[in-house]
Amino acid sequence: MSKEYDVAIIGAGTAGLTAQEEVVKHTDNYVLIDDGPLGTTCARVGCMPSKALIAVADDFHKCSFFDEYGIDGAKGLIPDHQRIMARVRSMRDEFSGGVIQEMSGFMDKVIRKRAEFLDPNTLDLGDETIRAKSIIIATGSKPFIPDSWLPFKEFIIDTDQFFELETLPKTMAVFGLGAVGIELGQALHRLGVRVTVISRRKTAGGLTDPKLAEYAFDHFSKEMHIELGTAQILGKTPTGLEVGCGSKRWSVDRVLIATGRRPGLQDLNLKNLKVDLDAKGMPVFNPETLQVGDLPVFLAGDVNGLKPVLHEAADDGTIAGYNACAGTMARFKKRIPLQITFSSPDIAIAGLSHKALTEKGIDYVVGEASWEELGRARMMLGKAAGRARIYAEPQKGRLLGAELMAPAGEHMAHLLALAMGANLTIKEILGMPFYHPVPEEALLDAFLQIATQITDPVSMPILQRIKGKPHG
Structure with a gap:
């Protein structure tokens, strides 16, 4: 006989944990399901360890300007890549450990199993099934590697694997110039790795304004080697891979795939929800309520593909947690993007x-x-x-x-x-x-x-006149 819950939350990342905080205000009869490593994407493989690496790279980069400051001897400084990565992992473990510690008060509610839908209210956990009045999907996102590149996987690093590197390679190709590509690519370059970045578009960090995107692309191209075009993996070399872009070829030790992450929906068996799925397997949902169709199912955080940033995922968790427990669906106005x-x-x-x-x-x-x-x-x-x-x-x-x-x-x-x-x-x-x-x-x-361009004229300078008698 299946166990019955008011709410089941699939995924213990930022959105799932924030959903738990909201759900517990309404009911103690809930369960949190996650079969992967605990600690949130941000703490384990995203925001926090990347900023730890960037901080080291930026500080070391300042040495290249010390002569202009009038400080001698900086050219003798050498980054120890093994010690740098060990420190980054140590900080990573501290951050993710803090998240796990915060979960200690409700670990009895956590089931460390993989979940699949049997219907909108029933989940298959392998050796048992459970039923819930509402189910929140908060399974986050995963790096995507095209099938054609899988034969070279031993030399490919995705963003979930990067911080497990014991040391940094001498040469690396970075595929993608989005947020992760420019952050890690620039940090690696500043730490002495010979980096080749390949970007399909003349932009960087998600900029969409054509004038600014071109300016940014040109600026970063002056600091490190960036090629514009489609990235290719052409074959293996004795120490790594041969990569290409157009007619150009390079040999590199490793390739970092930074072309984006995809919602973690593949293993949930969403076809059993009996709703339409788009080409990427995403069900139709209301972005203001996060409800999937008219089902008691909600998509929260990176898994819904709306805005894959931490504070948005946290907000999604609150919205999904509230609506999963409410009798009627509430619409929420989001923060300024x-x-x-x-x-x-x-x-x-x-x-x-x-x-x-x-x-x-x-x-x-x-x-x-x-x-x-x-x-x-x-x-x-x-x-x-x-x-x-x-x-x-x-x-x-x-x-x-x-x-x-x-x-x-x-x-x-x-x-x-x-x-x-x-x-x-x-x-x-x-x-x-x-x-x-x-x-x-x-x-x-x-x-x-x-x-000077608006229809309501503004005189300059603008000073606020204080009403009342002036004070001596």
Whole structure:
């Protein structure tokens, strides 16, 4: 006889754990199912270990400018790749261990088995079946390797395997210039690995604005070897692989596949839900409720393919957890979109991207900023690069979105998202202080450009007159 639960959650990553936090507010009769390693994608193979490696690479890269600073001897410094990777793994284990420790209070609710659907309320766990009034799918995403490359798998590293490397290879090809490709590719290059990056598009870090995408591609191409075209694996060599792009060929020790991740739906037997699946096996679901069709099934986190970033996955877990326990479906308004790539300079998109604005047919004006000649950026050797394009509605100049590549861009993206969330007009934004000298100062140029293009005129400078009697 099957065990009965109010809610079953498949997947103990960020979305699944956040769903558990919401579900437990409503019922103690739930179960969390996961047969893989615990600790969340972010802590084990994503956000955290990659930033640990990037921090080392960026600090070591500063040595190349020490002569200009007037500091001698830096050229004698040598990165010990084995010790670097050991430190990264140590930090990784600490982060993922913290997540597992947080689960200790409800480990009696965790089943370490693989789940498949028998119907919308029943899961096959291999040696038992369980039934649940609602089921949350939070199985995350997985790296994708095309079938034609599988014969070379011994020399291929995906993003789930990268941080298990005991040391770094001497040469590596990186396929893809998205967030992971540019982050790890640049870090590897700065640590002395001979890197060849192959990108199908002339962009980097997910930028969609054609002007900014081309600028970013050209900028990173000056630092490391980037080829534009379709990546190929042509065969094995005595020590690795021969890879190609167009008519060009290289021999490398390893290939890092950074062409994206796919929702982890393949092993769930979703055909038993009796709903339509698209070509990638994704069922139709409501992005505001996360409900699959009219079934008691919900898709939360990276598995739904909407926005594969941690805070969005956490929000999805809360939404799915709430609706899985509620009598009626509640629709939720999402936060201002925000994505950051931790390259150097940072790449970020806040609010609507250029692509989203274009596809939605939204009218906008644009202001541009540059860090190439900014005094503060020039003081920090190697940082005087970057541009931003900020989009605003043409009436009062309320910000719609922004794409940027900038030093300290991770912080500016948050400020821009905050302005969008507060629905500030350009007049209100220009009423805020812009300190000198800081990298954020460059944004003022973009805001002033927007102010000259909107239909509601803005006089400069903007100062708030204090009402009442002046004080001596």
